[in-house]
Amino acid sequence: MDSGKLCSKEPVKTKEQLRTLLKDTGGKLYYKQMQELKVDTDLLWQTIKTTLKSRIKTWLEICSGCGMCAESCFFYLANDKDPKQVPSYKTQSTLGEIVKRKGKVDNAFMRFAMDTAWGKCTYCNRCALYCPNGIDTGAMISYLRGVLYQQGFVPWEMKIGAGMHRIYYAQMDVTDEEFIETFEWIAEEYEEDYPNLKVPVDVKNADILYTINAREVKHYPEDLAYAAILFHLAGESWTVTSKGWEETSLAMFAGDWEACKIQVKQVYEAMERLKPKRMIGTECGHAHRATVIEGPYWMGRKDGKPPVESIHYVEWLAEALRTGKLKINPEKRIKTPVTIQDSCNYVRNGGLKDITREIIDYMVEPGYFVDMEPNGENNFCCGGGGGFNGIGLYRDWRNKGFTIKRDQIIKTGAKLVLTPCHNCWDAIRDLEEVFKIGINWSFLKPLLVNMVEIPESMKPKP
Amino acid sequence: MFKKILLATSAVHACDNAAKAAFRLADFANAHITVFHVAGIPPRGFSQEAIDVKTGAKVEISKEYTSWVKEEIKIYYERQLKKVKSFDIKIVAGMPYREILREVKDGTYDLVTLGGTSKEKFSAYQKHMIGSTILRVAQVANIPVMVLCRPSPSFLKNISGILFCTDFSKASDAAFDFTVNLANFLNCKLNIFNVVDISPVFSKAIINQEEIEEKMLEAYKNINAKYIQKDRNTIKASAHVCEGIPYVEIIKYAREKDFSLIVMAHHNKEDKGFGSNMEQIIIRSGSPVISLNR
Amino acid sequence: MYKFLTGFMFWVSISIFFIGLSVRFILYFKGLDWRLDRVAYKSYPFYAIKGALKSILKWIIPFLTHGWRKQSCMTIAFFTFHIGAVIVPFFGLAHNVFIRSKIGVSFFPVTLNQITTDVLSWLVIIGAVMLTTRRLILPQAKILTKSSDYFILFLSVAPFITGLCARYEVGNYLFWLYLHIICGEALLIAAPFTKLSHIVLFFASRAQLGMDYGIKRGGMKSKKGINW
Known part of the structure; x- marks a missing residue:
């Protein structure tokens, strides 16, 4: 990538390139250059031939066009049907067309495909549940993103995000030093309230290795403090790693499979180095999907599992509450109408819906929890998944898509929406900002910190 | 005493009083002043977009944007900036209280100044924040925090005296050392003040007069032992104890006796609402309040 | 003519049908790639089989899945069409008589009586009309439908129309019989090469997604697994 050229097939690999790209406010020049970007049709067809195998090929072929997937898609519903x-149209008109034309497609087509892959699908995989033929459109869109990324047709923020992972091994420009420093600093801030609150760094053979989302370091260090406090109160032997602490992967949203591997390799190496009993990731949906569900395959692990047992934060939380490691003061339970946004990435695609309901049983006064309709694995995407939240180009499309979630929330009458997922949290916040329906939203940690009982021995001495 | 002062401001009128006080102090101490502005509250997801705190508009935190904001700030504080020894302007994006704390955490500053609770429109984002910027910063900052929300002619003209409010806690004791230095530095009188709290909320019952007087006597003794004796050689401090609701008495006494600066320790973190006292004093005081917490 | 159609062409078409579909079925599973699909197919046989079976069984029973319940009209049309389309060719009385004459035995111990066969055949036609109408009316189906889809639908319903015509001896019995046999054989020949391959690939694709959810996407986490 030469310095004048912002939009190309080359991934972002150096800090210099990243800076140049970031300087291009809103990606104006980037998108302009994209209109001139040549499609390497030979490479495209070669890629399709080698990677589009049985599964996707069959999906494209046997789709009977019955349209039963339509109603399952919140974009379809939000855009007046x-x-x-x-x-199905989104894949047939893009990936289907590429296959049909044997890769001979032009620039305009690729940009249309980009709009479809990132602007009309969050790959929440909900439609996969409604297709009689078992066609998973989300998986195809994800594949399509990879194909488009290879050709350089990728939204500006996604290109940057994938570049961040390649350079910083994190989704944002947060260095390893900054991570440790911030975590220790913030824990120190709370040490007066929680004596002996520590951030164990690089401790070997701990019970728990905690991994996070770089955003927490950059913008919400409180979340790190809460995690530390809750582990501390639960009496866990836990640690963070000074390298490979980032669980998320914008590279996955970007379709940059190479960067996905680069990122997840860091985390797995940390696991192998520190040999914890378990890895626990923060309250983030796609991070879990990237590092725990898809990651093993990027790394070529035949059993489809990370090197050590890896679980989502809600799984640990449910376990801690179940076993009494954490005790909730019954008086402090939530007594406002509350609902939960099931994250597609670990509920529909990770099977954890019962776990979150179990936590709710502990946290919410009976009678105050109202489920959304539909819910669990049938819940709609928050409207901001798949990288959608961050892409400026499709902001209006996203806000339109919010209407479905907005109506779902209004129907529950809830004043608080629990969002144990960074993307959902962002989306619900933005939803409130756009539509002002008078709701609050929160991760579980900040609520819990104020709810759990502090054992006498852990209270600050007056 | 003060080599580097951080003025956290959004360059709006709500911050004017605090800014004036900060510049006054910088001038007096011949200190470097850093004008610190948190331009936008956090980017959407990982995008480059943020919400401008002043206008509520969505902006991109780019180089052009920050240099434009810098220019704005320079113009806003033009008169004052001319007077100080040296200054710089910093623009960052993030949650205001968090970014201020991050900026001061390395201990390069000797004082952070904050102003004005502007009760302007709150975005959905701000609504979600736990407590306001001032409270959180005062709660945990590792350096003295000076807050001023109302005009303070006395501080600007002639720094006549410091009112040191103590509750005899460890934090208060630590704050005393700072206060002594400050009084010496400013060359002004120092009064050590304690209020025997008789507000029903705190004392839980009506206390009889004997008990109050006993407590007051004890407080005098305490002041004498803890502070006056200790610093007999370095400072001439007077003492005063009265009964009442602490924040009311503190404000009243400072006004009546024309103290241009209030110093107090802020330590009571158990009380998450952060005590009505400190909060009330900050909002009501006509003199800058310096709070220390460690 | 009759001899040619029921002799040579019968064997040709039936072979293409069975061999072709078997090849497609086998190739499908052989083509599955655990790395590309990101599913550890072989590592967890129990969860793989459980997931695959559940995914298939729940979808071949009317109204058992969220999808079927959500769109009842489609479900009725779908099953009206498919029940007959699957049962009649195998269990129809005339077909069984024919098969016995060809290979000496009948595979199927049960044969349908004439009335059931008639009813099922009519249902197929009604179902096909419903499915076609649906495609013509609903924008979400219309946009996905190509002319070839109508052709396939016609191809699959043609043997039933001609069959019924022959059965009721509308006009020339032999004409309808020949047409019926031709249509049937055309259907058999086309099956492996067109969307009709879903006759087997439906099961293959459902099994794959079932395994995907059963192994990777939470099947091992929650007791009940994915709630189709």
């Missing part, structure tokens, strides 16, 4: 928003 526009037939162009039917999941």
Whole structure:
């Protein structure tokens, strides 16, 4: 990538390139250059031939066009049932077309495909549940993103995000030193309230290795403090790693499979170095999907599992509450109407819906929890998944898509929406900002910190 | 005493009083002043977008944007900036209280100044924040925090005296050392003040007069033992104890006796609402309040 | 003519049908790649089989899945069409008589009586009309439908129409019989090469997604697994 050229097939690999790209406010020049970007049709067809195998090929072929997937897609519903928003149409008109034309497609087509892959699908995989033929459109869109990324047709923020992972091994420009420093600093801030609150760094053979989302370091260090406090109160032997602490992967959203591998390798190496009993990731949906569910395959692990047992934060939380490691003061339970946003990435695609309900049983006064309709694995995407939240180009499309979630929330009458997922948290916040429906939203940690009982021995001495 | 002062401001009128006080102190101490502005509250997801705190508009935190904001700030404080020894302007994006704390955590500053609770429109984001910027910063900052929300002619003209409010806690004792230095530095009188709290909320019952007087006597003894004796050689401090609701008495006494600066320790973290006292004093005081917490 | 159609062409079409579909079925599973699909197919046989079976069984029973319940009209049309389309060719009385004459035995111990066969055949036609109408009316189906889809639908319903015509001896019995046999054989020949391959690939694809959810996406986490 030469310095004048912002939009190209080359991934972002150096800090210099990253800076140049970031300087281009809103990606104006980047998108302009994209209109001139040549499609390498030979490479495209070669890629399709070698990677589009049995599964996706069959999906493309046997889709009977019944349209049963339509109603499952929140974009379709939010856009007045526009037939162009039917999941199957989104793949047939893009990936299907590439296959049909044997890769001979032009620049305009690729940009249309980009709009579809990132602007009309969050790959929440909900449609996969509604297709009689078992076609998973989300998986195809994800594949399509990879193909588009290879050709350089990728939204500006996604290109940057993937670049961040390649350079910083994190989704944001947070260095290893900054991570440790911030974590220790913030824990120190709370040490007066929680004597002996420490951040154990690089401790070998701990019970828990905690991994996070770089955003927490950059913008919400409180979240790190809460995690430390809750581990501390639960009496866990835990640690963070000074390298490979980032659980998320914007590279996955970008379709940059190489960067996915680079990122997840860091985390797995940390696991192998520190040999913890378990790895626990923060309250983030796609991070869990990237590092725990998809990661093993990027790394070529045949058993489809990370090197050590890896669980989502909600799993640990449910366990801690179940076993009494954490005790909730019954008086402090939530007594406002509350609902939960099931994250697609670990509920529909990770099977954890019962776990979150179990936590709710502990946290919410009976009678105050109202489930969304539909819920669990049938819940709609928050509207901001798949990298959608961050992409400026499609902001209006995203806000339109919010209407479905907005109506779902209004129907529950809840004043508080629990969002144990960074993307959902962001989306619900933005939703409130756009529509002002008078709701609050929160991760579980900040609520719990104020709810759990502090054992006498752990209270600050007056 | 003060080599480097951080003025956290959004360059709006709500911050004017605090800014004036900061510049006054910088001038007096011949200190470097850093004008610190948190331009936008956090980017959406990982995007480059933020919300401008002043206008509520969505902006991109780019180089052009920050240099434009810097220019704005320079113009806003033009008169004052001319007077100080040296200054710089910093623009960052993030949650205001968090970014201020991050900026001061390395201990390069000797004082952070904050102003004005502007009760302007709150975005959905701000609504979600736990407590306001001032409270959180005062709660945990590792350096003295000076807050001023109302005009303080006395501080600007002639620094006549410091009112040191103590509750005999460890934190208060630590704050005393700072206060002594400050009084010496400013060359002004120092009064050590304690209020026997008789507000029903705190004392839980009506206390009889004997008991109050006993407590007051004890407080005098305490002041004498803890502070006056200790620093007999370095400073001439007077003492005063009265009964009442602490924040009311403190404000009243400072006004009546024309103290241009209030210093107090802020330590009571158990009380998450952060005590009505400190909060009330900050909002009501006509003199700058310096709070220390460690 | 009759001899040619029921002799040579019968064997040709039936072979293409069975061999072709078997090849497609086998190739599908052989083509699955644990790395590309990111599913550890072989590592967890129990969860793989459980997931695959559940995914298939729940979808071949009307109204058992969220999808079927959500769109009842489609479900009725779908099953009206498919029940007959699957049962009649195998269990129809005339077909069984024919098969016995060809290979000496009948595979199927049960044969349908004439009335059931008639009813099922009519249902197929009604179902096909419903499915076609649906495609013509609903924008979300219309946008996905190509002319070839109508052709396939016609191809699959043609043997039933001609069969019924022959059965009721509308006009020339032999004409309808020949047409019926031709249509049937065309269907058999086309199956492996067109969307009709879903006859087997439906099971293959459902099994794959079932395994995906059963092994990777939470199947081992929650007791009940994915709630189709």
